[in-house]
Amino acid sequence: MDHTPRALFAMINAGMEDEVLGSNTPWYCVSCYACTTRCPQQIPITDLMYTLKEMAIRAGRYDHPHVAKFSETFIGFVEQRGRSFEAGLATRYHLFHHPQQMVKLGLMGVGMLRRNRLPLRPKSIRGTDQLQAILAEAKVIAAKEAEA
Amino acid sequence: MTATHYPYYPGCSLQHHTHAYQQSAEAVARVLGFDLVEMDDWNCCGATEYFSVNRLPAYALVARNLALAAEQGATELVVPCSACFLNLHKTDKNMGRYPKLGERVNRALAAGKLHYEPGTVKVRHLLEMVITDIGNDRLKERTRRPLYGLKLAPYYGCLVARPDSVFDSTEQPTAMDKMLEALGAQATSFALKTFCCGGHMTQISEDTAFGMIHRIVRNAAQSGADAIVTICPMCQLNLDVYQDAANRYFETDYHVPVLYFTQVLGLALGLTPKELGFGQEFVDARPVLDKIQDVPPPRATPARRPKNALPMPTMPE
Numbered sequence: 001m002d003h004t005p006r007a008l009f010a011m012i013n014a015g016m017e018d019e020v021l022g023s024n025t026p027w028y029c030v031s032c033y034a035c036t037t038r039c040p041q042q043i044p045i046t047d048l049m050y051t052l053k054e055m056a057i058r059a060g061r062y063d064h065p066h067v068a069k070f071s072e073t074f075i076g077f078v079e080q081r082g083r084s085f086e087a088g089l090a091t092r093y094h095l096f097h098h099p100q101q102m103v104k105l106g107l108m109g110v111g112m113l114r115r116n117r118l119p120l121r122p123k124s125i126r127g128t129d130q131l132q133a134i135l136a137e138a139k140v141i142a143a144k145e146a147e148a
Numbered sequence: 149m150t151a152t153h154y155p156y157y158p159g160c161s162l163q164h165h166t167h168a169y170q171q172s173a174e175a176v177a178r179v180l181g182f183d184l185v186e187m188d189d190w191n192c193c194g195a196t197e198y199f200s201v202n203r204l205p206a207y208a209l210v211a212r213n214l215a216l217a218a219e220q221g222a223t224e225l226v227v228p229c230s231a232c233f234l235n236l237h238k239t240d241k242n243m244g245r246y247p248k249l250g251e252r253v254n255r256a257l258a259a260g261k262l263h264y265e266p267g268t269v270k271v272r273h274l275l276e277m278v279i280t281d282i283g284n285d286r287l288k289e290r291t292r293r294p295l296y297g298l299k300l301a302p303y304y305g306c307l308v309a310r311p312d313s314v315f316d317s318t319e320q321p322t323a324m325d326k327m328l329e330a331l332g333a334q335a336t337s338f339a340l341k342t343f344c345c346g347g348h349m350t351q352i353s354e355d356t357a358f359g360m361i362h363r364i365v366r367n368a369a370q371s372g373a374d375a376i377v378t379i380c381p382m383c384q385l386n387l388d389v390y391q392d393a394a395n396r397y398f399e400t401d402y403h404v405p406v407l408y409f410t411q412v413l414g415l416a417l418g419l420t421p422k423e424l425g426f427g428q429e430f431v432d433a434r435p436v437l438d439k440i441q442d443v444p445p446p447r448a449t450p451a452r453r454p455k456n457a458l459p460m461p462t463m464p465e
Contacts, residue, residue: 028353028356029200030196030344030346030347030349030360031196031199031200031307031347032307032344033306033307033311034306034344036310036311037310037311037313037318037319044311046311049200050199050200050201051203053200053201054202057201066352067352067353068201070197070351070352071198071200071201072201074195074198075197075198075201075202078198078209082191082192083160083192084160084161084164086160086164108389111389111430112165112389115427115428115429116167117165117166117167117428118164118165119164119165123160123163125190126189127191127212127260130212130260130261130262131209131212133260134257134259134260134262135205135209135256136259137208137255137256137258137259138252138253138256139202139204139205141204141252141255141256142203142204142205
């Protein structure tokens with residue numbers, strides 16, 4: 001982690017936009033909200049980390065592109081089918097970003113399969129058209145606001 | 149009890165890789181006399197991925213479920229997965245708390261001919277529902293096979309305890325501790341009960357994830373627990389499936405089985421391990437079953453003051 005959250009927020013106050021967006025700190029956030037509930041100033045730190053990730057992606061300024069790719073691969077399946085697809089996510093993400101780990105992953109996959117814990121066929125909802133229309137509209141609204 | 153039919157949002161994890169949670173939750177519901185009725189055509193909640201990189205579509209994704217549930221006549225929605233719970237709960241709360249956000253989400257929902265009025269559907273975690281609506285007294289009454297002699301580490305994980313906590317504390321909740329004690333087991337003093345299991349870190353930064361998994365498993369073992377009891381499929385997956393890898397990374401040898409609270413509850417209610425999906429875990433849970441005794445363990449007697457101890461201080465006359 002490049003900066004502690006405290007340092008990161010001091011950098012925001014100091015206007016160090018480039019360093020802040022280039023920091024890997026937000027990409028190490030596991031979304032456990034410990035900081036949010038502990039902050040004496042009641043700063044929603046988790047949500048700010050999310051915003052920083054969004055801004056870094058938009059500005060093309062992030063150190064750990066594979067983390068964003070993991071999220072994007074996950075989201076891709078959800079947008080397409082309305083459900084997550086773990087087997088597809090693990091293979092697609094690792095194939096493109098960590099091919100050297102495929103063997104290890106395969107061994108774990110076998111263990112999961114033997115315990116009936118890794119369905120190989122993706123599931124879909126019925127309302128995929130409806131879901132995609134909603135998400136497309138949300139993206140249009142978000143894009144308009146990012147411009148404004 | 150307030151209801152016999154609960155609208156239910158299972159979430160992707162339960163249906164894909166944690167059948168034991170789904171199976172044991174449904175078995176426990178049957179014994180306790182309520183039904184979990186799966187809501188129609190729900191979609192993924194986006195886990196921690198969608199919110200972290202594309203916020204408004206993430207809210208819209210979650211809100212579709214809330215809108216559908218409301219349309220199907222639900223006033224509450226029971227969720228067994230902590231990540232799904234957080235996302236649904238947070239979306240409902242934030243749409244009400246920030247009207248501008250609520251209005252934008254509803255503009256997106258309108259593209260799918262849906263609308264959601266925040267506050268219509270009360271989002272509840274399965275554990276909170278069981279503890280509140282059924283209650284420990286009733287659970288104690290229904291216990292057929294008390295879990296005497298079993299020491300269990302109550303693991304809440306992070307997402308249910310925070311940020312709009314449904315439990316007594318965001319750091320040291322005790323709701324599940326009390327439930328386990330009501331079933332005859334002993335809840336161990338487990339300091340890291342709300343620490344994060346690492347979430348998606350196993351996929352993107354293994355050594356970080358192993359560190360997080362290892363400290364939780366080690367702390368549970370040090371508390372004397374025979375098993376960790378979890379309320380989240382992601383926590384179970386990380387602590388169970390990756391326990392071996394974390395052991396290898398830190399050159400340790402922990403074997404702490406990770407069970408769902410519904411599996412432990414089901415055992416006490418007299419269900420068989422098979423009915424509760426035992427055997428799907430990576431760290432073998434069978435040794436835990438053998439530790440259940442027929443009679444409660446004797447209470448530890450408080451240590452006597454040694455004869456040669458210094459006298460107790462007294463106030464001068």
